[in-house]
Amino acid sequence: METIIENELVKELANKHGRSRDSLVPILQDLVVHNRFLSKQDMIDVARELDISAADVYGTATFYTFLDIEPKGKYVIRICKTISCAMKGKNEMLATIEEILKVKIGETTPDGKFSLLETNCIGWCHKAPAMLINDTPYTELTPRKVTEILREYIKK
Amino acid sequence: MSSNHVKRVDLIFEKIECKAVLEKIVDMEPDDICQELLDSDLKGRGGAGFPTGMKWRFTAQEKDPVKYIVCNADEGEPGTFKDREILDQVPGKVFCGMAIAGKAVGAKMGYVYLRGEYKFLIPKLNTELDKFHKTMDEFNQNFRIQIRLGSGAYICGEESALFESIEGKRGEPRNKPPYPTSFGLFGKPTAINNVETLVHTVMIMNYGADHFRELGTKDSRGSKVFSISGDTPKAGIFELELGMTVDQFVNDFGDGDTKAVQVGGASGFCVPRKKFAETIIGFEGMPTGGSMKLFNSSRSMYNVLHNYLDFFTEESCGQCTPCRVGCQQLLKGVEAVKRGEKNSKYLDELVKLAKTMKRASKCGLGQSVGNAFGSIVENFKEEIIY
Numbered sequence: 001m002e003t004i005i006e007n008e009l010v011k012e013l014a015n016k017h018g019r020s021r022d023s024l025v026p027i028l029q030d031l032v033v034h035n036r037f038l039s040k041q042d043m044i045d046v047a048r049e050l051d052i053s054a055a056d057v058y059g060t061a062t063f064y065t066f067l068d069i070e071p072k073g074k075y076v077i078r079i080c081k082t083i084s085c086a087m088k089g090k091n092e093m094l095a096t097i098e099e100i101l102k103v104k105i106g107e108t109t110p111d112g113k114f115s116l117l118e119t120n121c122i123g124w125c126h127k128a129p130a131m132l133i134n135d136t137p138y139t140e141l142t143p144r145k146v147t148e149i150l151r152e153y154i155k156k
Numbered sequence: 157m158s159s160n161h162v163k164r165v166d167l168i169f170e171k172i173e174c175k176a177v178l179e180k181i182v183d184m185e186p187d188d189i190c191q192e193l194l195d196s197d198l199k200g201r202g203g204a205g206f207p208t209g210m211k212w213r214f215t216a217q218e219k220d221p222v223k224y225i226v227c228n229a230d231e232g233e234p235g236t237f238k239d240r241e242i243l244d245q246v247p248g249k250v251f252c253g254m255a256i257a258g259k260a261v262g263a264k265m266g267y268v269y270l271r272g273e274y275k276f277l278i279p280k281l282n283t284e285l286d287k288f289h290k291t292m293d294e295f296n297q298n299f300r301i302q303i304r305l306g307s308g309a310y311i312c313g314e315e316s317a318l319f320e321s322i323e324g325k326r327g328e329p330r331n332k333p334p335y336p337t338s339f340g341l342f343g344k345p346t347a348i349n350n351v352e353t354l355v356h357t358v359m360i361m362n363y364g365a366d367h368f369r370e371l372g373t374k375d376s377r378g379s380k381v382f383s384i385s386g387d388t389p390k391a392g393i394f395e396l397e398l399g400m401t402v403d404q405f406v407n408d409f410g411d412g413d414t415k416a417v418q419v420g421g422a423s424g425f426c427v428p429r430k431k432f433a434e435t436i437i438g439f440e441g442m443p444t445g446g447s448m449k450l451f452n453s454s455r456s457m458y459n460v461l462h463n464y465l466d467f468f469t470e471e472s473c474g475q476c477t478p479c480r481v482g483c484q485q486l487l488k489g490v491e492a493v494k495r496g497e498k499n500s501k502y503l504d505e506l507v508k509l510a511k512t513m514k515r516a517s518k519c520g521l522g523q524s525v526g527n528a529f530g531s532i533v534e535n536f537k538e539e540i541i542y
Contacts, residue, residue: 022342024324029272029305063326063473065308066272082234083422083463084385087455120310120467122273123237125385125449126392135275 007045073115084125163397165379174252189260196365197377202350203445214337215261218345225266230313233421235447239351253354310471329519373399376438387452403432421447423524428535457536479522
């Protein structure tokens with residue numbers, strides 16, 4: 001018989017958010033906070049915990065950009081590529097980040113610390129260009145400012 | 157509004173005593189609240205412009221004992237950032253507006269759906285929410301609010317997609333009708349309002365409908381918070397009287413070289429210089445959720461259009477074919493014209509496609525792609541081709 005290994009984190013999150021269908025997204029969001037992505041096993045465990053199909057969990061997760069199903073770094077950098085940021089030098093910021101971290105868009109540094117992504121409008125158009133590192137917005141970026149911000153994160 | 161300048165207003169960000177407003181509401185007849193809003197002529201500030209009083213009255217008239225209030229804080233329209241500022245500066249007023257809505261329609265539960273990109277606001281909102289719930293207890297009101305986070309999907313700003321998302325599903329828009337007022341969140345009658353609209357209701361209940369009506373025009377009463385960005389020396393958040401012309405707006409916010417203004421974000425319209433004087437910002441002219449983006453003569457409108465189409469192609473939920481395939485084909489189409497692989501006549505075909513999307517798409521996303529597409533192609537055709 002297949003033995004089910006208890007997924008303590010999933011259980012804990014289900015206890016916190018509940019086991020009804022509308023608890024699914026909050027649980028998945030918290031899993032991403034903990035693990036930086038949703039593993040196949042985590043999605044299966046969430047399905048079991050909420051008594052819904054794993055396909056339902058997968059289908060829901062993959063709809064949302066921020067619910068990653070591929071491993072991501074500890075710090076996920078999302079640089080805004082929508083019109084204002086594009087107009088105000090987003091490409092220059094991107095080049096600066098790529099130069100410092102030696103990664104391209106969509107890649108994660110070999111030490112698993114940083115992932116670099118582009119994202120759509122994050123609501124800081126008046127202070128463009130802007131980016132998010134995990135949940136923290138950084139605005140009115142310049143190559144120098146980007147360098148300083150990354151330096152702080154590299155030290156962490 | 158006769159001068160050549162726009163009028164600044166300070167209502168939304170005015171710090172007021174929400175407790176006093178709530179105290180007044182507690183003893184009011186629910187329908188009197190709806191009537192006050194109808195008298196004010198307040199229309200939704202998210203972009204669609206539906207009369208708020210009517211929305212609340214429809215929800216109030218439903219017989220179901222369980223109803224919901226939803227605050228749409230999924231501000232994802234490119235160029236829109238005013239709701240973030242409102243939630244940051246005056247969160248108590250947003251909750252207060254939800255409580256007024258709850259009283260008016262008979263709901264005990266409210267949800268704030270906050271876009272994931274604004275997660276950094278959560279600690280502040282939670283502190284304010286605790287205070288709000290204490291005030292509710294003081295007035296013996298059992299109205300409660302929960303905050304739910306989005307996860308990076310523009311489409312969840314569409315009201316029925318937002319409900320699906322709160323329910324824990326893919327954020328795919330539903331067919332309408334039924335409308336949210338009868339079949340909304342969890343299938344229950346729901347009043348869903350934009351962040352700014354809710355704050356306006358607080359100010360209307362505080363100062364009265366007449367005070368609100370003093371501003372604006374016959375079709376567009378009151379003021380509106382604008383998110384101003386692009387080629388402007390004064391980028392930021394400004395509350396302005398409705399009914400100004402784009403010309404007046406550009407006089408105040410332009411950099412002296414404005415060639416176009418995109419009104420209403422990627423899903424809005426592009427107004428070229430020659431139409432500045434005749435275009436009114438308001439429900440009688442060009443309605444907007446608040447995004448005003450200025451472009452000066454150094455900008456390529458092809459790049460602007462390409463950026464918007466790239467945005468829509470990524471953010472289309474993919475559920476209905478006109479939108480999913482239409483967005484992709486518009487993007488590929490303008491690229492082909494730009495490369496010279498297709499001649500300029502092909503643009504007319506693409507405009508037809510955009511019109512078909514407007515008629516055939518299931519929700520506002522696919523229906524509005526043609527707004528920017530049609531207005532940019534029509535007014536800046538040579539920039540798209542050459």
